[in-house]
Amino acid sequence: MKILVINCGSSSIKYQLLDADSENVLAKGLLERIGISGSKLTHKKGNEKFEFDKDISDHTQGLAMIIDALRDEKTGVLRNVAEIEAVGHRVVHGGERFASSVLLDDEVLREVEANNFLAPLHNPANIEGIIAAKKILPTVPHVGVFDTAFHQSMSEVSYLYALPYALYRKYRVRRYGFHGTSHRYVAERAARLLGKPLKELKIITAHIGNGASVTAVKFGRSVDTSMGFTPLEGLVMGTRSGDLDPAIIPFLQEQEGLSAGEVNSLLNKESGMLGLTDRQFSDMRDIEVRASEGEPICKRAHDVYEYRLAKYIGAYAAAMNGVDAIVFTAGVGENSPYLRANVVNGYLGYLGATLDVEKNNCRGCEIIITTPDSRVSVMVIPTNEELVIARDTREIVSKGLKELKLWED
Ligand code: ADP
Numbered sequence: 001m002k003i004l005v006i007n008c009g010s011s012s013i014k015y016q017l018l019d020a021d022s023e024n025v026l027a028k029g030l031l032e033r034i035g036i037s038g039s040k041l042t043h044k045k046g047n048e049k050f051e052f053d054k055d056i057s058d059h060t061q062g063l064a065m066i067i068d069a070l071r072d073e074k075t076g077v078l079r080n081v082a083e084i085e086a087v088g089h090r091v092v093h094g095g096e097r098f099a100s101s102v103l104l105d106d107e108v109l110r111e112v113e114a115n116n117f118l119a120p121l122h123n124p125a126n127i128e129g130i131i132a133a134k135k136i137l138p139t140v141p142h143v144g145v146f147d148t149a150f151h152q153s154m155s156e157v158s159y160l161y162a163l164p165y166a167l168y169r170k171y172r173v174r175r176y177g178f179h180g181t182s183h184r185y186v187a188e189r190a191a192r193l194l195g196k197p198l199k200e201l202k203i204i205t206a207h208i209g210n211g212a213s214v215t216a217v218k219f220g221r222s223v224d225t226s227m228g229f230t231p232l233e234g235l236v237m238g239t240r241s242g243d244l245d246p247a248i249i250p251f252l253q254e255q256e257g258l259s260a261g262e263v264n265s266l267l268n269k270e271s272g273m274l275g276l277t278d279r280q281f282s283d284m285r286d287i288e289v290r291a292s293e294g295e296p297i298c299k300r301a302h303d304v305y306e307y308r309l310a311k312y313i314g315a316y317a318a319a320m321n322g323v324d325a326i327v328f329t330a331g332v333g334e335n336s337p338y339l340r341a342n343v344v345n346g347y348l349g350y351l352g353a354t355l356d357v358e359k360n361n362c363r364g365c366e367i368i369i370t371t372p373d374s375r376v377s378v379m380v381i382p383t384n385e386e387l388v389i390a391r392d393t394r395e396i397v398s399k400g401l402k403e404l405k406l407w408e409d
Contacts, residue, residue, distance in 0.1 A: 001086065001397070002083050003017070007386075010124075018386065029069070034061075043066075052069070088142075088143050091145065092126060097114075097115070099152035101146070103403070150406065153407060154175070154177065158223060177227050178231045182207045182329060187215075194377060204317065205329065207330045212309075213225055213231070226242075278297060291338075302339075307347075325377045335363040337361050348376070352376055
């Protein structure tokens with residue numbers, strides 16, 4: 001079954017065409033700058049890379065261009081567009097309604113739209129992509145896979161903020177968590193790597209990219225995660241502050257004369273590693289090389305970054321009353337032996353983690369990086385959100401389901 005997986009941002013479409021039976025990626029790419037001049041499609045078929053420059057005004061036109069690339073004689077992998085049997089869509093926010101992946105019929109799409117107020121920057125773009133894809137591929141099933149769904153297993157003990165309860169009732173102000181598809185995938189892979197059932201394991205998954213979050217996965221379910229009502233909470237990230245004293249917000253508004261929107265932008269776009277390095281760097285590669293040479297500003301920023309991550313790992317080991325495995329994934333987690341070594345050697349000794357320096361010295365591999373006698377297994381697992389989306393889509397379509405069940409009650 002050939003499945004097109006798409007991830008629409010407000011001005012971009014990321015896509016993969018997969019053979020969901022063999023799980024091979026047939027083609028993939030990224031269309032950028034939709035609705036802005038200078039649109040560009042980068043399309044890959046195997047090791048071949050093609051680039052097209054053509055101004056694209058909206059997602060419908062963008063998807064049409066992608067479909068053309070997929071069936072073109074030179075760049076394509078399809079003879080006929082009818083070979084695409086289903087489309088899987090990444091959707092950021094499913095609110096409290098969606099605890100799993102779902103068939104996107106008109107009624108469900110309206111329910112997804114009802115969550116737009118929770119993710120005003122992301123969900124409308126996802127929905128625009130779904131509507132465009134339904135226009136271009138009207139006869140195939142479309143499935144939505146939500147970033148928040150995996151975390152719907154959290155209990156109110158972990159998802160409630162200590163705010164007036166009326167605000168939860170009125171606006172659903174609570175913790176939701178994000179990156180769920182990635183945390184779910186790497187937790188499942190970790191259990192495979194350990195050769196044990198997921199249902200018997202306590203796993204801490206650290207998705208450390210430009211955006212970053214940690215999740216406590218107890219017996220296959222997310223029981224806590226570091227991102228909250230929005231992706232701003234939790235770890236220090238590329239440009240996001242993560243946790244801070246909420247009283248800093250009105251303080252800054254008063255002292256600097258900032259509006260609510262300006263403070264929000266400061267916390268999301270000018271903070272994190274960018275803020276800590278005095279607006280010099282947000283890309284971890286730039287920071288790491290300087291920190292490892294002892295450059296003071298980058299070293300200090302990196303120390304804060306590691307410390308926050310280590311605190312969350314400690315908190316989640318406590319939340320689960322133990323931990324069997326800790327997984328590093330995403331851009332930094334997969335590619336940075338430096339971060340992993342500093343966190344494991346600097347903070348995880350009390351959990352009985354002993355690093356295998358040679359094994360840790362790898363980028364993008366799926367590997368256990370602790371010694372066999374280590375009490376907790378630390379591992380690196382490259383994430384694969386597109387594959388999860390394709391698998392869920394395939395399962396819903398082939399079983400004729402309306403909604404998947406991620407866990408048994
Ligand atoms: P997102 O999906 O949140 O945009 P990614 O998961 O793609 O982010 O991760 C991007 C981050 O990964 C960047 O900060 C980048 O510097 C970092 N990264 C990529 N390669 C390496 C590397 N070799 N060493 C350290 N960090 C890396």
